[in-house]
Amino acid sequence: MSTLDPAGPAAADIATLWWVMFWGALVLFALVMALLVLSFLRPAMIASIRPIHWIIGGGLIMPVPILIALLMAALLLGEQLLPKPGGVQPMRVEAHASRWQWQFSYPETPGAATTEILHLPAGEPVDIVVTAADVIHAFWVPRLGGKIDAIPGHTNVIRLQADEPGVYRGICAEYCGEGHETMGFVVEAHSPADYATAIGGAQ
Amino acid sequence: MIRHLWPLLAGFTLWALAFILLYALQYLGCYFGWAPAAHRTALVVGYVMSLAALAGALLVQLALLRRRGSAATSLDRIGIGATIAALAATAVTFGPTLLASACI
Numbered sequence: 001m002s003t004l005d006p007a008g009p010a011a012a013d014i015a016t017l018w019w020v021m022f023w024g025a026l027v028l029f030a031l032v033m034a035l036l037v038l039s040f041l042r043p044a045m046i047a048s049i050r051p052i053h054w055i056i057g058g059g060l061i062m063p064v065p066i067l068i069a070l071l072m073a074a075l076l077l078g079e080q081l082l083p084k085p086g087g088v089q090p091m092r093v094e095a096h097a098s099r100w101q102w103q104f105s106y107p108e109t110p111g112a113a114t115t116e117i118l119h120l121p122a123g124e125p126v127d128i129v130v131t132a133a134d135v136i137h138a139f140w141v142p143r144l145g146g147k148i149d150a151i152p153g154h155t156n157v158i159r160l161q162a163d164e165p166g167v168y169r170g171i172c173a174e175y176c177g178e179g180h181e182t183m184g185f186v187v188e189a190h191s192p193a194d195y196a197t198a199i200g201g202a203q
Numbered sequence: 204m205i206r207h208l209w210p211l212l213a214g215f216t217l218w219a220l221a222f223i224l225l226y227a228l229q230y231l232g233c234y235f236g237w238a239p240a241a242h243r244t245a246l247v248v249g250y251v252m253s254l255a256a257l258a259g260a261l262l263v264q265l266a267l268l269r270r271r272g273s274a275a276t277s278l279d280r281i282g283i284g285a286t287i288a289a290l291a292a293t294a295v296t297f298g299p300t301l302l303a304s305a306c307i
Binding site for chain 1 (some may be wrong): 303
């Protein structure tokens, strides 16, 4: 279930962003700690820095480039996660949330439906069309991509891809009532031949 | 109280209004299915209007500071700093409305 063990391109982008932020935060932490140590070991050196230089250096020069770099990284990586229209459209699967279970249907295979098991073909993107019946839920498969809300009366779409066949756990990531913690599901990613068999069995 | 604090509040109040304006434009364009070029144009116009409003507020504050001369207070000067910060925050935080995907 770890987001740091990505199994698809969307999750890999998110993990990359996390690592960029982690190492950036670590560098800043080390810098602050070094200044703290210097304030004990070389207090005269620290005292020689004028307050205006602390404000400009620590309040503007240091954080602004870092925040802009993080904003750019988040935007560039975030754009890659979006299910944009145009081009070859991937297969669509519908995920419908209700208290407290997930139901999945497969428009390309009429009549096919599963509860708490989502069948996906491995190695290709799939658009998950997320809706809700009652309250706000959230669809999340940590090893495949980010979260997306399931909102009554609204349709959200998230594009996911499992690079390899396997089983990936998913959860409801928005508190939705007393059964929230039981509202999990499993993604079974199949090779193309196995996917047809799995969907055939779900009809 | 507000009468004295307005130099401090003006910049980030305009930033908040720009946030509401741009968010509303993005949502309405997606909801009503505006043509992508028209939607982007509306967002760019909203962004430029937001920057212009903040630049205008800054010019007014600078003019007032000049007019007051030695009677200007530290609040007037800090307010100018706050408006400059709000102008920079508007340029950076709403900059993605120029390029980022609006609807999916």
